[in-house]
Amino acid sequence: MMKDEATILPAYKPPKARSLLEPHRLFLMAVFVGVFACAVVFMRWDWLPKYQDRLIAGIWQTLVLLATTSFFGFLLAVPLGLVQVTGPRPLKWLANGFCTIIRGTPLLLQLWLLYYGLGSLFAQFPEIRQSFMWPYLRQAWPYGFTALMLSFAAYEGEVMRGAFAGVPRGELEAARAFGMRRFTMFRRIWLPRAIQRSLPTLNGETVLQLKSTPLVATITVMDTYSVIAKVRSDTLLTYEPLLLLALIYLVLTGILVVAFRYLENRVPNRGA
Amino acid sequence: MSDTAQAIEVRDLHKRFGPLEVLKGVSLTAKQGDVIAIIGGSGSGKSTLLRCINMLELPSAGSVTVHGETIEMKTDGHGGLIPSNRRQVQRIRTRLGMVFQSFNLWQHMTVLQNVIEVPVHVLKQPRDEAIAVAETLLKRVGLYEKRDAYPAFMSGGQQQRAAIARALAIQPLVMLFDEPTSALDPELVGEVLSVIGDLAREKRTMILVTHEMKFARQVASHVVFLHGGVIEEQGPPQAIFEDPKSERLKKFISSIH
Numbered sequence: 001m002m003k004d005e006a007t008i009l010p011a012y013k014p015p016k017a018r019s020l021l022e023p024h025r026l027f028l029m030a031v032f033v034g035v036f037a038c039a040v041v042f043m044r045w046d047w048l049p050k051y052q053d054r055l056i057a058g059i060w061q062t063l064v065l066l067a068t069t070s071f072f073g074f075l076l077a078v079p080l081g082l083v084q085v086t087g088p089r090p091l092k093w094l095a096n097g098f099c100t101i102i103r104g105t106p107l108l109l110q111l112w113l114l115y116y117g118l119g120s121l122f123a124q125f126p127e128i129r130q131s132f133m134w135p136y137l138r139q140a141w142p143y144g145f146t147a148l149m150l151s152f153a154a155y156e157g158e159v160m161r162g163a164f165a166g167v168p169r170g171e172l173e174a175a176r177a178f179g180m181r182r183f184t185m186f187r188r189i190w191l192p193r194a195i196q197r198s199l200p201t202l203n204g205e206t207v208l209q210l211k212s213t214p215l216v217a218t219i220t221v222m223d224t225y226s227v228i229a230k231v232r233s234d235t236l237l238t239y240e241p242l243l244l245l246a247l248i249y250l251v252l253t254g255i256l257v258v259a260f261r262y263l264e265n266r267v268p269n270r271g272a
Numbered sequence: 273m274s275d276t277a278q279a280i281e282v283r284d285l286h287k288r289f290g291p292l293e294v295l296k297g298v299s300l301t302a303k304q305g306d307v308i309a310i311i312g313g314s315g316s317g318k319s320t321l322l323r324c325i326n327m328l329e330l331p332s333a334g335s336v337t338v339h340g341e342t343i344e345m346k347t348d349g350h351g352g353l354i355p356s357n358r359r360q361v362q363r364i365r366t367r368l369g370m371v372f373q374s375f376n377l378w379q380h381m382t383v384l385q386n387v388i389e390v391p392v393h394v395l396k397q398p399r400d401e402a403i404a405v406a407e408t409l410l411k412r413v414g415l416y417e418k419r420d421a422y423p424a425f426m427s428g429g430q431q432q433r434a435a436i437a438r439a440l441a442i443q444p445l446v447m448l449f450d451e452p453t454s455a456l457d458p459e460l461v462g463e464v465l466s467v468i469g470d471l472a473r474e475k476r477t478m479i480l481v482t483h484e485m486k487f488a489r490q491v492a493s494h495v496v497f498l499h500g501g502v503i504e505e506q507g508p509p510q511a512i513f514e515d516p517k518s519e520r521l522k523k524f525i526s527s528i529h
Contacts, residue, residue: 170376177326177372178390178442179365188393189378196380267380268422 073152081160
């Protein structure tokens with residue numbers, strides 16, 4: 001009765017990587033090299049060495065902001081998504097309200113409310129000014145971090161809600177049927193399955209988060225964008241710094257996409 | 273009540289879904305080595321009965337005893353029952369190897385990881401021991417070569433055999449099969465039945481809900497015919513299939529031949 005499996009289910013073959021040497025690709029590469037060469041030869045780049053160190057510090061600041069806000073935002077998103085699927089009603093409403101408010105208002109507004117609103121409010125209380133927290137609270141980055149982190153948590157919380165709800169019930173039932181405790185089931189089955197299902201969306205959210213980070217330049221955090229803004233006001237150049245800025249964000253996005261694709265391919269998924 | 277020769281004893285089990293009473297007082301005893309086949313039309317309550325044994329479905333009334341230990345229940349205030357001791361239910365569940373109609377393998381794990389999951393993370397067995405046991409079991413169900421494959425890339429028959437290996441890995445007191453071949457393409461049914469048949473021949477205690485009458489007749493030591501939430505007739509396979517007493521069983525058997 002054992003039929004030849006090959007006839008029933010063809011082995012999975014990932015789509016073949018197409019050759020880089022196809023004619024239309026060669027043409028596009030030539031165009032790109034041409035544009036790049038023109039930009040290097042005909043535009044002014046003499047300011048680069050002077051700002052090099054500040055630029056590197058700015059990129060580092062952007063990366064740190066992206067990594068920390070995504071990481072802590074994701075940690076917050078897991079309970080936000082979970083209580084919306086399983087939680088008692090008050091918690092469900094609370095999480096739902098949080099996600100709705102954060103997702104329904106501009107990030108720039110939240111950032112300014114935190115920095116100019118809460119920040120100046122803190123300064124009026126001598127108790128706060130004298131506490132150990134003050135050296136942090138008088139800087140700009142904690143407000144930028146908080147706003148970006150909450151934003152990521154709200155968007156990703158909504159994604160995780162769908163991911164948790166979408167894990168097939170039968171797999172959770174199997175875990176229960178074998179006597180798994182609730183926390184073990186969450187840790188071993190539910191959460192990893194939900195993360196696996198949400199990875200493609202998480203990738204998109206992280207790329208969006210990268211491109212939200214320049215907003216912190218408006219509250220004096222020295223990220224990549226604010227370094228470029230400084231170059232522009234110092235040199236009165238328009239295109240060169242902005243082109244470089246575009247290139248930097250493109251490269252960072254590319255790295256993120258490749259990294260996530262690697263993660264997604266670690267557990268091959270079909271259909272689900 | 274400490275008759276441990278009785279693997280499972282179900283007493284006067286009722287189950288209501290709202291106004292619908294699916295089980296209307298079912299009692300069933302499985303001794304060590306019994307292979308009990310539960311047959312009946314759709315909606316007769318056979319799957320519900322099986323799922324009440326490991327409390328995946330909570331009975332409205334009645335009791336379930338596994339290996340001499342009765343599952344402690346209390347009323348939930350809405351006319352039903354809930355387990356009063358969750359830890360006890362979890363412990364008893366680790367002695368019951370459940371095989372589902374739709375396999376329910378964990379899709380983010382390879383076959384081997386599926387099989388060692390419960391031994392390692394619930395029964396706290398050392399990982400290398402669990403792997404050794406799992407590899408033996410996978411050889412037995414003919415999936416040793418597939419141990420590093422993910423379920424989504426396997427046929428239904430292979431997935432169900434992997435699910436059987438996963439259930440065997442906990443060294444269960446009783447195997448519970450919930451229509452294990454109903455979700456399979458016809459040409460894949462045989463490979464799964466031959467694995468289950470092997471288990472029956474080695475006198476493993478099992479309760480099997482099935483539509484495969486020929487198979488039930490071959491492997492079962494006892495056949496239970498469920499109709500409308502009660503046991504209409506039960507007995508050894510010969511008696512049930514060759515000499516049915518009740519009109520309903522006669523009709524049921526003639527309808528499938």
